[in-house]
Amino acid sequence: MYEINMPIKIPKQMYVIFVNFIMLCLGGFVTIYVAENINAPGYERLYLLPLTYTFCFLILFSRMLFQRFKVFIVVFTVIGFARFVMLPYFIVFNDYYGGRSPEPPLASSMETAIYLMVYELVMVTIVIGILDYFQNKKYKARDTQQPFDETKSYFGYKVFIIIGFAAAIVIPGVISSISFFIPKPDLVDVMEDSNVLHMLGGYMFILAKQLIFIMVTWWTYKKYVATNQMLYVWIAIIALFTNIGIFIGTNRSDIVLVAIVSLVTFKLLFPKYFKMVVFFVGAMIVGIIIVMSTVRNIASISGGTSGVTDFTDNMQVYFGGPYNVAMALETKLVFPEARHMSVLFFDIFRPMIGVNIFVKNLPFDYSNLFFNQRYFYSDHTTQILPMIGQGNLFFGYLLSPIFSVLVVCLAYFIQSKIDRTRSIEMFYFLTLVCTRMGMLMGQNTMNIINDLSYNLALFLIIYYVNKKIVFKKRLGDVRYE
Structure with missing residues (x-):
């Protein structure tokens, strides 16, 4: 026996x-x-x-x-x-x-x-x-076997991504304010001190970058479920690190926020490999923040x-x-x-x-x-x-404490939407906002409102436009629903 x-x-x-x-x-x-x-x-x-x-x-x-x-x-x-x-x-x-x-x-x-x-x-x-x-x-607990539903069309997202990257290239100063893993010097509060067009171009680029991460991660998840090949896990990990490592300015909390939400999304889709990834992400974040503190030249x-x-x-x-x-x-x-x-x-x-x-x-x-x-x-x-x-x-x-209480109420309202949503992109951006609200005691309403309008309002516009547009490959046309 x-x-x-x-x-x-x-x-x-x-x-x-x-x-x-x-x-x-x-x-x-x-x-x-x-x-x-x-x-x-x-x-x-x-x-x-x-x-x-x-x-x-x-x-x-x-x-x-x-x-x-x-x-x-x-x-x-x-x-x-x-x-x-x-x-x-x-x-x-x-x-x-x-x-x-x-x-x-x-x-x-x-x-x-x-x-x-x-x-x-x-x-x-x-x-x-x-x-x-x-x-x-x-x-009601989320179905771990099928955590999200398939998005009907990515056409609207793809168009916005092209526009976002074009804006970063065309609008003066945007492309030079983008850092890739290593913060650039002389970029302290670059978004706060810029003109409206520069700020809009920066926001569009960051949103486009995050949409790419979501689309790539969801695609690799589906491929991994179908084939069980590690190649797709590695592609998802590369997308995760890239999403965290590309940023504008030297706001450390923004880097931490994106890291947390990217990890939460990755864990939901690839729970088996989460522990392997989280250590290296943590080390990368510490490194970026140390360099960023030096770049900011904080006295x-x-x-x-x-x-x-x-x-x-x-x-x-x-x-x-x-x-x-x-x-x-x-x-x-x-x-x-x-x-x-x-x-x-x-x-x-x-x-x-x-x-x-x-x-x-x-x-x-x-x-x-x-x-x-x-x-x-x-x-x-x-x-x-x-x-x-x-x-x-x-x-x-x-x-x-009225502002703190109101932020908590809003956070729980958003959490209820997170629990019910079947859209991976909606899950990602709602979680991003909810994460910021968790920092409420070190923030104020100005930080929270700015984050809501920056990370959520612009995305919701793109999200609802994308839902209304259906691209027909067979006919080669675009129609609105």
């Missing part, structure tokens, strides 16, 4: 217990360490950040991570861990309680900022729990003497740490005009691709400009106004 060794399947509940144990140890350690070693006025309650996140993780997020894959929750949990656990630890460990402003925030502002961050996390956690409960009731807060200090400072900036939230609170005091509804109007419509053409010359300022004026007392605009600070600016302490 032969014994059949069946693989042992570990229940998901065991993973939840294990991750909860790790989080309890890490969160407990950081909470105690921060509470015992704080050495700056205004930071006395800093330990509340890791403590609150640990409770939220144990109560809700750990279970959600292993229920079913939702890119918003994964990204939100990772960013939350960095913001609420890692950052407080490094602030205290490195004794770095400052920032880049020549005039630091008051101790009272720091204390209020910490309370607001806790308030924001609690409110967002409650909303996520409620929305997730109702969404899970309606959820070292420590003058190059302490990598830990520079790392802490970067976390403070990109994850909306307490220093930046405190700065946002003082923006309201230093510039009372920043609370005006015209500023909110500009915050909504100025970053909206297309609409911004009509409003950008209006005599208004946007909130991030006031925030940076408080930060540097100059025209520098390098710092990101945290979303909780933006909410407080317009609606006060009580309603300060």
